[in-house]
Amino acid sequence: MRVFNFAAGPSALPLPVLERVRDELLDWQGSGMSVMEVSHRGKAFVALAERAEADLRGLMGVPSDYRVLFLQGGATAQFTAIPMNLAATGDTADYVCTGVWGKKAIAEARRFCAVNVVADEAASGYTTVPDAASLRFTPGAAYAHYTPNETIGGVEFPYVPDTGGVPLVADFSSSILSQPIDVRRFGLIYAGAQKNIGPSGLVLVVVRDELIGKARAGTPPVWDYGVMAREASMLNTPPTFSIYIAGLVFQWLKGEGGVAAVAARNAAKAALLYGFIDASGWYRCPVHPACRSRMNVPFMLPDPALEKAFCEQAAAAGLANLEGHRSVGGLRASIYNAMPLEGVQALVAFMGDFQRRHG
Numbered sequence: 001m002r003v004f005n006f007a008a009g010p011s012a013l014p015l016p017v018l019e020r021v022r023d024e025l026l027d028w029q030g031s032g033m034s035v036m037e038v039s040h041r042g043k044a045f046v047a048l049a050e051r052a053e054a055d056l057r058g059l060m061g062v063p064s065d066y067r068v069l070f071l072q073g074g075a076t077a078q079f080t081a082i083p084m085n086l087a088a089t090g091d092t093a094d095y096v097c098t099g100v101w102g103k104k105a106i107a108e109a110r111r112f113c114a115v116n117v118v119a120d121e122a123a124s125g126y127t128t129v130p131d132a133a134s135l136r137f138t139p140g141a142a143y144a145h146y147t148p149n150e151t152i153g154g155v156e157f158p159y160v161p162d163t164g165g166v167p168l169v170a171d172f173s174s175s176i177l178s179q180p181i182d183v184r185r186f187g188l189i190y191a192g193a194q195k196n197i198g199p200s201g202l203v204l205v206v207v208r209d210e211l212i213g214k215a216r217a218g219t220p221p222v223w224d225y226g227v228m229a230r231e232a233s234m235l236n237t238p239p240t241f242s243i244y245i246a247g248l249v250f251q252w253l254k255g256e257g258g259v260a261a262v263a264a265r266n267a268a269k270a271a272l273l274y275g276f277i278d279a280s281g282w283y284r285c286p287v288h289p290a291c292r293s294r295m296n297v298p299f300m301l302p303d304p305a306l307e308k309a310f311c312e313q314a315a316a317a318g319l320a321n322l323e324g325h326r327s328v329g330g331l332r333a334s335i336y337n338a339m340p341l342e343g344v345q346a347l348v349a350f351m352g353d354f355q356r357r358h359g
């Protein structure tokens with residue numbers, strides 16, 4: 001039986017995508033082979049990869065002077081690849097830190113260049129984002145990095161920072177394709193696939209042409225944006241099955257009406273869940289209302305000792321993976337694009353029932 005899967009990542013994939021994968025697993029496009037077994041240089045697979053890129057470009061509105069790369073090593077590899085490609089030794093890179101993932105990105109960048117932390121929301125326990133007007137970026141910085149949605153803390157920027165011309169780099173791992181964005185505001189967008197795109201390990205990079213081709217000496221070729229752009233992400237054997245699934249997810253998203261339509265659904269899901277939590281007088285969301293994530297909803301019970309029973313009973317009711325991240329505890333519901341409204345309705349009904357029995 002399928003459950004409603006609230007995992008933060010790897011996360012739920014759209015059911016029609018999984019059904020299609022199942023149906024064509026043994027015989028892809030009449031080849032008598034699965035898609036995993038065909039050459040990445042063959043006509044059929046190259047066409048698949050080109051369609052995936054074209055669909056993504058359409059969904060995100062990627063301008064023609066940006067390259068789309070499908071790379072490996074997850075978003076974590078990009079924490080390293082970004083300073084290696086965009087900053088020379090001695091350059092300064094600005095970072096805005098609003099949680100765990102931003103911190104990891106900063107630690108990695110420090111190995112390669114001078115890092116200026118423009119803002120760090122530690123004082124609030126990473127439950128806030130900085131005031132847009134308070135951000136002072138370094139003139140001439142190689143780039144400025146931030147995390148639009150911090151997956152663990154459930155903190156999402158309600159605005160795109162204005163860097164005053166410094167290329168803006170954004171880790172969109174947990175909010176890519178969840179609402180329309182203006183790609184032109186960014187120099188580089190990256191996202192691990194395992195929330196809104198497909199299987200883990202694959203990482204999407206969308207990068208403006210002018211930032212490509214400046215990798216420092218010693219950058220591994222598979223991490224060098226110039227090399228990978230030239231080779232259409234196929235310098236070596238790409239993760240073919242992951243690209244296939246990503247392509248199906250993009251087709252699904254188009255069929256759902258595109259990013260704007262899914263964004264409206266995401267807003268309704270988040271409003272239902274936060275509205276219930278706030279009105280309950282029992283559950284509590286620690287994040288400031290101005291920057292609550294539409295994708296990851298952390299919440300607390302009045303007594304942490306009840307968390308285990310909550311998760312066990314929820315799982316028994318078909319609501320899986322509601323534990324908070326091990327570093328922060330509490331509970332968390334991740335409600336990415338593939339989570340239907342019915343899943344959030346079922347969660348809210350269960351939470352009301354749990355409160356009546358334990359409140």
Ligand SMILES: Cc1ncc(COP(=O)(O)O)c(C=O)c1O
Nearest residue numbers: 009074075076101151173174192
């Ligand atoms: C915002 C964010 N950045 C980076 C990562 C790391 O991604 P990966 O495990 O694919 O390297 C994650 C993982 O969940 C994430 O949520």
